[in-house]
Amino acid sequence: MxxxxxxxxxxxxxxxxxxxxxxxxxxxxxxxxIMGSGQAIRDSSISVLACVLIVALGPIQFGFTCGYSSPTQSAITKDLKLTVSQFSLFGSLANVGAMVGAIASGQIAEYIGRKGSLMIAAIPNIIGWLAISFARDISFLYMGRLLEGFGVGIISYTVPVYIAEIAPQNLRGGLGSVNQLSVTIGILLSYLLGLFVRWRVLAVLGILPCLVLIPGLFFIxxxxxxxxxxxxxxxxxxxxxxxxxxxxxxxxxxxxxxxxxxSTSRRTAIRFADLKLKRYWLPLMIGIGLLVFQQLSGINGVIFYSTTIFESAGISSSNAATVGVGVIQVIATAISTWLVDKTGRRLLLIVSSSGMVLSLLLVAVSFFSKGFVSEDSTAYGIFGILSVVGVVCMVIAFSLGMGPIPWLIMSEILPVKIKGLAGSVATLANWLLSWVITMTAPLLLDWSSGGTFTLFMLMCAFTVLFVAIWVPETKGKTLEEIQFSFR
Structure with missing residues (x-):
């Protein structure tokens, strides 16, 4: 053709x-x-970096949405007289909206382009934040959270795909990791600002990334x-x-x-029979597998309920500890952005998931051991400190690899013919597991903190095996070379 x-x-x-x-x-x-002082724009890295910085406002919005419920829980519950279950539903509706957005994301990005899909994602985010900021009852909170989630579901697929498609092969890993770095920055911003402003003002501030993103899309x-x-x-x-x-x-x-x-077929539709071909089922399995294991590691359960975890570990200033975890996550993800094009994706994934296994083992042993000593003993305090150290090490290990790289590899390996459909399926799987983890984590922690972290540790151990057996190295290859390798 x-x-x-x-x-x-x-x-x-x-x-x-x-x-x-x-x-x-x-x-x-x-x-x-025409560009005025043209020397800077002639440097390809400057031009691509400018585009990445603009679309990175989307993941910042993503992170802000994820982090919003943590610092606002007590204030929203008090002002609107919500029950714990009502607020829990409010927090989880972002995942439900994201699942709907994920289903639509691939087809939207294929039919109207990557920039057009980001514009569509920005609009419900803005409306959602306004609905929350002016909410007088639970219905507006729910509607706003669903709209935010829908936009975030589209953003979570479109941004890594756009970055992978514009970046030169020698910079694609680092620039692709900016997606997850921006998410962590958004989470940290919501934590920090939530300490100083009321929840309605914080919702208004959540509009800002999209208000800047919309005009920025016209210049890239x-x-x-x-x-x-x-x-x-x-x-x-x-x-x-x-x-x-x-x-x-x-x-x-x-x-x-x-x-x-x-080399791709003129027919854009993909038949289920085509998925029997290795060139399709293998990258699809790898993309879905990495995004599923990313959530099965329990990271969202740890991040969303870190305050509860720190309180059970005996940390008095749990809010400050949560902000500290957010700062550490940003720093570790920034280091991953620098490392990914130097060490490669596969090695970082193995190191990251192995580090999470060891960290979660430390947390599980610490919580189990606390049950055998007196609360007044020195050993009880030591085990509490060790559990906090384990949680922090888990966040660091996750941020070095399992946080940014699954999204990066998903955007690199999916063939052009099935990218829209496969990307939607992979993103949907990620958000579905995220919803399951965030909904069940409080129940699991209440059942047994040590048992919960043991389950997460086993999932991370399976991740190490999955990466070692199935995940290819994509460092230094063009997208066309990567896709050809699956034939």
């Missing part, structure tokens, strides 16, 4: 960029002086690989040129992307 065939047969016309940036970057690719190019798939040759080459720098020869990369697009 030729590069233009999909557009020529009439069907490609059904799918156009929802957000067209106009002609500025097409003009810029031919005449770099659409994914060149998506434009190529849609048969938009001029826009595709112009987008790639501005991303790589106006003085960069992009001929080799253009030809590689064209060959990859031409």
């Amino acid at each position: 030729s590069f233009r065939e999909e557009g020529e047969d009439g069907r490609g016309d059904l799918r156009k960029p929802f957000l067209h940036t106009g002609s500025w970057y097409r003009m810029g690719s031919r005449q770099s002086s 190019p659409e994914s060149p690989r998506w434009l190529a798939k849609m048969g938009m040759t001029d826009d595709f080459e112009a987008s790639l040129q501005v991303l790589r720098g106006f003085d960069t020869d992009i001929t080799l990369e253009v030809n590689e992307i064209k060959r990859s697009v031409a």
